[in-house]
Amino acid sequence: MSYKQIRLWKDRWSANLFLWLCLFFIFIVVLIGVGLLIKSAPIWKEQSIVHLIFSKEWKPFQGKFGFLAYISGSLLVTFLAVIIGLPISLMSAVYISEYAPGRVRSILLPLIDLLSGIPPIVYGVWGVLTIVPLVGQVLAPRFGAVSSGYSALTGGIVLAVMIFPLLIRILLDVFEAVPAGLKDASLSLGANQWETVKHVLLKRSAPGIIAATILALSRALGETIAVLMVCGNIAVLPRSIFDSVYPLPALIANNYGDMLSIPQYDAALMLAAFILFVLIFLCNALSRMVLNRLERRDYA
Amino acid sequence: MSHLRIATGAPGTAGPGLGSARQSNRRRRKLEAGMAKGLMLTCTGIITGSLLLILWSIVSKGLPSLSWEMITSIPGGGFYIGKGGGILNAIIGSIYISLGSVALALLVSVPVVLYINAYAQSHSVLVNFTRLVFDVLFGIPSIVYGAFGFTLMVALGLRASLWAGILTVALMVIPILTRAMDEVFKLAPPELSDATYSLGATRWETAKVLLRQSVSGIVTAILLSFGRAIGDAATVLFTAGYTDSIPTSLGQPAATLPLAIFFQLGSPIAEVRNRAYAAAVILTVIVLIISLAGKYFGKRLSRYKV
Incomplete structure (x- = not known):
């Protein structure tokens, strides 16, 4: 073989190999979905999925697997996390993108990256040390509630801090896609910086902000260890934010040890994982498509 | 057009009696802007404050x-009732697990990133779709990877082991690594x-040039995924x-x-719980070192960039 042939051969083979690896990994997504679906088959073949989701009876020994308490617990914690996390992240992202001088920015961004690198278990330990007493001894008595501190609100606060970095990073990208010309036009008409932010930046980025929120929502929905440590894990329908809740990921993580001894228990837990997978998959796909479109759009 | 009309109309309406009204309006706008800025600073303070609070x-x-x-x-x-010993096994x-999974992830991620950046037509359907898939996989929570890894393990007849752990963590790390490297490759100048x-270079030879250009980013991406793998x-x-x-x-279980x-945090014994806090310090320090090393290498190695 001549040198040129060897070079072309290398080129062709690497292209084929890389393409197949690429396709293989795309296939993994399908594999995860199908794998979890098959593993949970024993339970959704026997009981209707609507019944499983809307029943609150969870008695594994009697074969009753109602997810309602877990799903409502997950939704409550996630909702609280976004309610707390979104306004703070939004204002902070506006500050970093529009107001902060370069030097402040170059200090803040690495700090935010550091925050995103802290492992979930450390957030959990922090939650137990700081937020649990805060909620149990300070916040709950102030609102006339009795709480152990291991509550939905505690989970919401810890998750809010965990989603700060994700939200800020995406919001900064979204703000960057707003053309400078629009902001300049607003400023030159006499609007001050805050009015420009309010009427141009935020209005223009509305779809991106919504997409970022959905992403943060799905991140909070799937977070496991930290939530498991601070939410109290009592499977009843929560009546207030100071009640203990038992989110879906915590259910999966807490019961893996003894699930093999009870029939259908493993199928029920795999169904929980499948529900999480589908919900989060849809949220992510939707918001990423919105964000990609925003980034690609060209303004004159 | 309507903006223009308002702008030109404004001087006409500014009678002598309206001066103070306009002044108070200006004051109100200024006040609102000031309050907004104060709120922004507070929010930024909350975020950096929470980082410091966590560490402290x-x-x-x-x-x-x-x-x-x-x-x-x-x-x-008697370690778990508070007697002597340490957590070297867990460290x-x-x-x-982190080294193994990142090494395994590199084997998949590097080719994928090279393919979508050097081989495939840019912005083709396949490239956009691959990026979307990795974005979505990035968002899938680790508990789902854990559950999937468990089913895979059962299907392959493996028991809980170092090997199964590496495989599962690799699945979680691949999207992180791929996205981080892709960001770097996208930044390479098209002129290169x-x-x-x-x-007259082939795509393979071009890919090698791109790899060299992106070395700093790749090192940062590796350290980022290593930090994620060790903490999960x-x-x-x-x-x-x-x-x-x-x-x-590889067949043995690993702490x-x-x-x-x-x-250890779930233990009723105070000494064991205290050790959990100490272990949290160890983990945090490891992650912080990795994170800072990523920043350092990212800067240092980029000296040779075009």
């Missing part, structure tokens, strides 16, 4: 229980590949098992740092 509360609680013995020995007899186990192609608990909970000894082969913290 972990370190102040864990440091008193941290000892040399904890880092250098494995659990002794080593975590490092094995134009130049190599015009010199939900993936190894099902798959890696837990043991008091240091694993000597991990996050799980060491998690299990």
Whole structure:
């Protein structure tokens, strides 16, 4: 073989190999979905999925697997996390993108990256040390509630801090896609910086902000260890934010040890994982498509 | 057009009586802007404050229980009722799993990133779709990877082991690594590949040039994924098992740092719980070092960039 042939051969083979690896990994997504679906088959073949989701009876020994308490617990914690996390992240992202001088920015961004690198278990330990007493001894008595501190609100606060970095990073990208010309036009008409932010930046980025929120929502929905440590894990329908809740990921993580001894228990837990997978998959796909479109759009 | 009309109309309406009204309006606008800025600063303060609060509360609680013995020995007899020993088993186990999974992830990620940046037509359907898939996989929580890894393990007849842990964590790390490297490759100037192609290089040779250009970013991406791999608990909970000894082969179960913290924190004995706090300090320090190293190498290696 001549040198040129060897070079072309290398080129062709690497292209084929890389393409197949690429396709293989795309296939993994399908594999995860199908794998979890098959593993949970024993339970959704026997009981209707609507019944499983809307029943609150969870008695594994009697074969009753109602997810309602877990799903409502997950939704409550996630909702609280976004309610707390979104306004703070939004204002902070506006500050970093529009107001902060370069030097402040170059200090803040690495700090935010550091925050995103802290492992979930450390957030959990922090939650137990700081937020649990805060909620149990300070916040709950102030609102006339009795709480152990291991509550939905505690989970919401810890998750809010965990989603700060994700939200800020995406919001900064979204703000960057707003053309400078629009902001300049607003400023030159006499609007001050805050009015420009309010009427141009935020209005223009509305779809991106919504997409970022959905992403943060799905991140909070799937977070496991930290939530498991601070939410109290009592499977009843929560009546207030100071009640203990038992989110879906915590259910999966807490019961893996003894699930093999009870029939259908493993199928029920795999169904929980499948529900999480589908919900989060849809949220992510939707918001990423919105964000990609925003980034690609060209303004004159 | 309507803006123009208002702008030109404005001087006409400014009678002598309206001056003070306009002044108070201006004051109100100024006040609102000032308050907004104050709010922004407060929010930024809350975020940086929470980082400092986390670090402070972990370190102040864990440091008193941290000892040399904890880092250098494995659990002794009666370790879980508060007697002597350390968590070397978990430190080593975590490092094995993270190293293994990042190495495995590199084998998949580098080719994928090269393919979508150097081989495929840019912005083709396949490229956009691949990026979307990795974005979505990035968002899938580690507990789902854990559950999937567990089913895979059962299907392959593996038991909870170092090997199963590495495989599962690799699945979680691949999207992180791929996205981080893709960001770097996207930044490479298009003139670079134009130049190599015009010199008659093949795509494979161009890919090698791009690799060299992106070295700093790749190192940062590797360290980022290593930090994520070492800190994650939900993936190894099902798959890696837990043991008091240091694993000597891929088939043995392995302890991990996050799980060491998690299990010891659930103990009713105060000394064991204190050790969990100390273990949290160890994990945090490891992650911070990795994170800072990423920044350092990112800067240092980029000296040779075009």
